Amino acid sequence: MLDVLKITYANSSIDEMMEHFAPPKENNTARYRKFLHEFTGVKGDKKVKDFTASEFEKLWKGIERWEGSKEGSVIEVFKITQTRINKNGVIFSFCIEGDDWITKNQCLELANKGQVELEICTSHLGNTYLRTPPKGTFQDALDNLLDKKHKE
Numbered sequence: 001m002l003d004v005l006k007i008t009y010a011n012s013s014i015d016e017m018m019e020h021f022a023p024p025k026e027n028n029t030a031r032y033r034k035f036l037h038e039f040t041g042v043k044g045d046k047k048v049k050d051f052t053a054s055e056f057e058k059l060w061k062g063i064e065r066w067e068g069s070k071e072g073s074v075i076e077v078f079k080i081t082q083t084r085i086n087k088n089g090v091i092f093s094f095c096i097e098g099d100d101w102i103t104k105n106q107c108l109e110l111a112n113k114g115q116v117e118l119e120i121c122t123s124h125l126g127n128t129y130l131r132t133p134p135k136g137t138f139q140d141a142l143d144n145l146l147d148k149k150h151k152e
Contacts, residue, residue, distance in 0.1 A: 001060055001121070001131050007089035010049040014042060014059075021063075026125075036062050068124035069131075078116045080107075091130075104130070 009017040018033045037043060039062035040055050051059060063069075082095035094107045096116070111118045111130055118130045 001063065001129060003083075003085075003091055003132075004089065005048055005056070005060060007085065011047055013045040013047060014040070015045070017048065032066060035066055039065070064121070069121040078110060080116060080118070 005017075009021070012020075014036050015033055018029050018036070022029050022032050024030075036059065040051075040058040042051065042055050042059075048056070048059070078096040080094050080096055081098070083091045084093040084095075084101070086092050091104065093101050093103055094116075095101050096110075102110070107116060107118065107130060108120065108128065110116045111120050118132060120128060121131050122128050
């Protein structure tokens with residue numbers, strides 16, 4: 001989720017993001033937006049890329065709270081060294097130690113076995129996604145990639 005927020009929704013406000021992230025036909029979007037504004041303390045049209053570190057943390061924690069996500073257990077065995085991101089900013093494959101590229105589904109299987117430093121999260125709608133632990137080595141690598149991309 002962190003990479004989606006940092007890449008896909010970087011130039012969006014909470015209101016703009018919620019129209020796509022939690023569309024009205026599937027959610028009570030107005031209530032969700034109100035909750036995130038109150039939870040983060042962010043008012044108006046401030047873009048996600050301009051959030052302070054504290055506001056950004058409150059954003060993803062607020063989404064987790066709303067979605068009912070539960071933290072998984074993590075046992076680091078393989079290290080994710082690179083990712084491939086599609087034109088929508090979504091990770092679709094992962095490189096584990098060296099040159100072995102795996103799909104998202106393969107990575108989910110490894111995460112389910114506790115063999116990568118990723119947590120499996122499930123929203124209250126039943127959607128499954130991978131999340132980096134906030135202070136993990138993969139998150140550090142992703143942050144470096146994002147910093148590099150923003151400088152280009």
